[in-house]
């Protein structure tokens with residue numbers, strides 16, 4: 313009820329158009345602070361829409377995996393760290409997945425960028441297995457940089 317009253321009073325205070333104009337000016341201010349509007353010059357991955365949906369789902373899974381690796385490292389559970397990192401290592405299945413997407417998009421670079429991520433995950437797993445938490449943490453940072461190297465080059 314309280315929320316309803318608040319929403320109703322806001323609606324009286326500001327018409328829809330005025331609220332939108334206020335939002336736009338805030339947005340404009342935010343964009344100027346970030347250096348102003350610039351075109352997105354990344355290369356579009358030219359793949360069918362359902363494949364884009366799949367790619368994004370896979371990406372969110374990867375992001376979740378990084379969170380799990382971080383949690384395992386924070387808990388100093390290096391065995392678990394190695395297990396999770398291996399799950400995104402460079403296996404024949406992963407190579408196949410990356411190659412398929414790369415071929416579908418007609419961009420060989422996608423395969424190279426993908427491989428760098430998965431091989432770094434293997435390195436992280438090896439260091440965790442060897443009990444070297446510091447090196448594993450450094451690998452995690454490098455792994456994230458590898459993720460973003462592709463984001464800087466390509467978009468969906």
Ligand code: HEC
Nearest residue numbers: 368371372374375378422425426429459462463466467468
């Ligand atoms: C070979 C290229 C490539 C690699 C490697 C890669 N990504 Fe992505 N990812 C993309 C592209 C392309 C997009 C879409 C970006 C856009 O359109 O702005 C994306 C989008 C995402 C998104 C947004 C998903 C959504 O629902 O919109 C997340 C999260 C993400 N990636 C996480 C990761 C993580 C974490 C890694 C590393 C473990 C990673 N990505 C590695 C290409 C890649």
